[in-house]
Amino acid sequence: MFVILLRLLLIIFILFLIYSGFKYLFNPKRKLELAHEQKQFHFLDDKENVRKNFLLTYKGVLFEGEKYLGTTTHSFEVVSIFIWAKNTSSLQGLTLEDFSYVENQIKKRYPHAKIDWKSPIKELLVKKREK
Template identity: 80%
Template sequence: MFIILIRLLVFALIIFLIYSGFKYLFNPKRKLELAKEQKQFYFLDDKEDVRKNFMVTYKGVLFEGEKYLGTTSQSFEVVSIFVWAKSSSALQGLTLKDFYYIEEEIKQRYPYADVDWKSPIKELLDKKRSQGEKWS
């Protein structure tokens, strides 16, 4: 009787370890960190929860975006997004094309949204726009 109980506990422990391993492997935040380390693009977002910010990693830089719900001509949609870098010092080496690429990826997911950048990216983009330079 005691041996059967121990076997059941060992079996339950093995099932728990396998479940925990799968949960860890398929965790989106782990994928975000992995993409950041490999300097790849990754977009982590819960489209169903407007109040939850999204995270983007691109070329090893982590960006966070805050979504705001508003009205369009036919429905309620995300109409405004503010994006900022989690670490300003990590922005070194990024160009206007990189910010344009990130903005386009956000626009694909939220077509009705106006994307606004926070400092210091906003100053760079405003400076280039006031000089009449294009994104390319």
């Protein structure tokens, strides 16, 4: 009787390990962290939940974007997005083209949104566009 109970507990434990492994492998946050470490582009967003901010990483910089819902001519859409870098010291080396690429990727997902950058990126973009 004790041996059967021990085997049953062992099977349950193995199934739990397999479940935990799959849950870890397919976690979207893990994919974002991996792309951040490898300095690749990755966009993590819950498009159905407007209240939840999106995260994106590009060239080793982690950005966070805050979405605001508004009206367009046909429906309610995300009409405004504020973006900032989580760590401003990691912005070193990014160019105007890099920020344009990030804006284009966001525009693909939210075509009606006006994108505003927070400081210090905002000042850089204003200076570059004035020239």
